[in-house]
Amino acid sequence: MKQFKMLVSKLAIALIVFAAVVAKLSASVVAAGGDNEMIVIYAQVPDDWENPCVWAWDNDGNSAFDMWPGGEMEEDKDNAGWNYVYIPSWANHIIINANGGEVQADEIVLEEAVNTWVTIAAPDDASISTEQLTEGDIPEYVEKFPVHVRVDESWGVPTLQGTLEDGTQAFEDAKVMTLDATDWYTANIPVTAKSITVSSEDGKNSTEDIKIDAAQVWVSVEADGTYDFSYVDPEKAAAPNITVYVIAPSDWEKPCLWAWSAPDGTGVYATWPGEAFEEGENGWLCKEVPGWINSIIVNANDGTVQTADISIDSGVDVWVVVTDKDNYEVYYEEPEVTIDTADATDASEGSSDSTEAASNEQEVAGAKRDGGSNGSSLPLIGGTIALALVAAAGTGTYMAKKNSK
Structure with a gap:
């Protein structure tokens, strides 16, 4: 006992x-799962809005998606006219766009991290509801990753199909891929896909099953169906680094560099204002960046003062003399400068491009931050939005943007 x-x-x-x-x-x-909670965004869009997407970010400028135009919305087959996409619950700013990001609604600020239904009559006319406006159950969340494809011209617009872990197909019908700003066709596929097949528009040609990992991938397909693929953007992997040299106004504290590639929006840094310049020689500030960039912003004072977007040549060192936020000069050879006034005299005649930035903050193609009175890091630039998310491949940061035409 x-x-x-x-x-x-x-x-x-x-x-x-x-x-x-x-x-x-x-x-x-x-x-641990709190940050991974997802909410669904439903949208009804005008009839001429094709392939709607959602761009989403938080108050600190952290983006939910790698590249503009953002998360691809799917049609709810049980609710005609409604499209949906899941976003992280922490993303409380959204822009619904379509036609490859060429049309977009005004920014919407989500007051609560709950499922939301948006009805868009026009870009500046949208109504929002947190009451369910669709019938039946909401489709379950499926995590996906992007597949980028280039095919021979004879293939037309390619389609994508995948085989999942359970042996079923990823799509009921092969998914028609969408041409993005980088001239790659892109489609998203569930992370449970173990292989993919790329087919021609007429279905007469296709690759064999391509076994892949669940990560962003670039696939190049020849006319005969042979292919190469990489988990790093082939056009950016081989680019040697360059150095950006800057002279900024004396009252600009802690100047930083924001850099990206237009028009695809691939960025170097994860969050605004980018990274601080280092002290160089002859009074220049300097920062080494990947050679594939073609756009920069020089900013300071914690990102509250900045130039407009500055277009530069890819693959070569560049010298930028900033007089004030509205005026700068770009050189591809080191100019002679007077540091006190930031006036520049080119040592080699004809080697400079002078640009006066528009003071009315015209539409631009990069990531500008406007320090608002509420202290929010709201990513608005006239008709442009731009944000960034670190890429898993480690070759840079994916920034997405929209440039209104």
């Missing part, structure tokens, strides 16, 4: 310990 009581006592202690461990683990799971 005594041994039985001891056994019961030990079992009770073990159960208590087990319960405590389970409770602790459960709490950890909840805490």
Whole structure:
């Protein structure tokens, strides 16, 4: 009897310990999963808005998606006219756009991290509801990753199909891919896809099953169906670094560089204002960046003062003399400068491009931050938005933007 009581006592202690461990683990799971909670955004858009997408970010400028135009919306087959996409619950700013990002609605600020239904009559006319406006169950969230494809011209517009872990197909019908700003055809596929097949527009040509990892991938297909693929953008992987040299006004504190590639929006840095310049020689500030960039912004004072977007040549060092936020000069050879006034005299006649930035903040193609009175890092630039998310491949940061035509 005594041994039985001891056994019961030990079992009770073990159960208590087990319960405590389970409770602790459960709490950890909840805490860890909090940032991964997803909400659904539904949208009804005008009839001439094709392939609607959602761009989403938070108050600090962290983007939910790698590149503009953002998350591709899917048609809800049970609710005609409605499209949906899941976004992280922390993303409380959205822009619904379509036609490859060429048309867009005004920014919407989500007051609550809940499922939201948006009806768009025109770019500046949208109504918002947190009450469900669709019938039936909301489709479950499926995590996806982008597949980028280039094919021989004879293939036309390619389609994408995939085989999932359970052997089923990723799409009921092969997905027609969309041409993006980088001249790659792109489509998203579930992360459970173990292989993909690219086919021609008429279905007469296709690759073999291409076994891939669940990561952003670039696939180049020849006319005969042979292919190469890479998890790094081939056009950016081989680009050597360049140095950006800058002289900024004396009252600009801690100048920083923001840099990206237009028009695709691939950025170097994860969040605004980018990275601080380093001290160079002859009074210049300097920063080494990937050679594939072709656009920069020089900013300072924690990003509250900045130039407009500055277009530069890719693959070569560049010298930029900033007189004030509206005026700068670009050189491809080091000019002679007077640091006190930031006036520049080119040492080699005809080697400079002078640009006076429009002071009315015209539409531009990069990531500008306007320090608002509320202190929010709202990514608005006239008709342009631009944000960034670190790429898994480590070759840079994917920034997405929209440049209104």
